[in-house]
Amino acid sequence: MTETTVHEDLTVGRVADLVGVSVRTLHHWDGIGLVRPGGRSWSGCRLYDADDVARIHRVLVYRELGLALAQIGRILDDPSADPREHLQRQRTLLQERIRRLEKTARAVDEMIERTDMDHSSTRLSPEEQARIFGTDWDPAYQEEARERWGGTEAWKQSAARTRDWDAAQWQEIKDETDAVEAALADAFGRGVPPGGEEANALAERHRATIARHYDCTPAMQVVLARMYTEDPRFAAHYDERAEGLAAWLRRVIEQSARAQGVDPETATWQ
Structure with a gap:
């Protein structure tokens, strides 16, 4: 991501073109106080100066790292942090993400090599899934799930659908899940109320990721949501993105x- 140098105040449309986001996004960020343009033209149009654009670039980096907008706002508005500290924090987070991506890439390369050698699809073992899904994956989770759900139709569906998934397909599922969870954290940070149109649409997106594995009804999704607050592992997973996200998602x-x-x-x- 290349930071744009600004020598004059720019309109929202010009800034949108320069940084690669939509005008609608900039209006939203203005509305929630995340990035408010410092000036106005004689006709009342928003005008962004160099500091405003620099703040946009910081927002983009933090968003790329998966932080919710509300969390980004708190970081940027921290009175004890200076621009250099922000950059150092971003560099540290980026280095950690690079390490995780390199580890994932090595795992995918290994699976590609194995597939080429076998001339057939190779099912991922729990250990190989851990390479893709992260260090918090525990192979014991699969056995625990088997004991809890093994006699259900959902378990049979999941086993049948995932039997021949390769590393690329698992990575696709992981990316899709991450995108949904990032959208949930963003909505939570914006104060989206449960029961509204946007929240209901997000609940359906969340259920659709589960349905990649088995046919998940709204009632089954509710049963799963109970674990998000009652099982500390689920609660920690969601609250790592935004404190309180697990309870909000359940609602x-x-x-x-x-x-x-x-x-x-x-x-x-059922």
């Missing part, structure tokens, strides 16, 4: 299910 899923005729209080795995 979002429950309200979405209610709108579809499911009582969250009595929902069962």
Whole structure:
């Protein structure tokens, strides 16, 4: 990402072209106080100066790193941090992400090599899934899931659908899940209320990622959402993106299910 040098105040359209985001995004960031243009033209149009554009670039880097907008705003508005400290923080986070991506790339390369040698699809073992899904993956999770859900139709569907998935397909699922979780964290940071149109749409996106594995009904999604607050591992996973996200997501899923005729209080795995 190349930072743009600005020598004059720029309109929102010009800034959007320079930094590669939409005008609508810049208007949203202005509305939530994340990046507010420092000036106005004689006709009242927003004008961005060099400092405003520099702040946009910092937002873009933090967003690329997966931080929610509300968290980015708190970081940038920290009175104790100077621009150099922000850059150092971003560099540290980028280096960590690069290490994770390089590890994932090596795992994918290994799977490609194995597939070429075998001339057939190779199913990922739990250990190989861990290389893609991160160090918090524990092979014991699969056995735990088998004990809990092994007799269900959902388990049979998941086993059948994922049997021949290769590393690229697992990575696609991981990327899709990350994108949904980033959107959830962003909505949470913006104060999107459970039960609204946007929240319900996000609940459906979340359910669609589960449905890649098995047919997930709104009632089943509610059952899963209970674990997001009751199981410390799930709670930590979501709250790592934004503190309080797990509880908010559970409410979002429950309200979405209610709108579809499911009582969250009595929902069962069906």
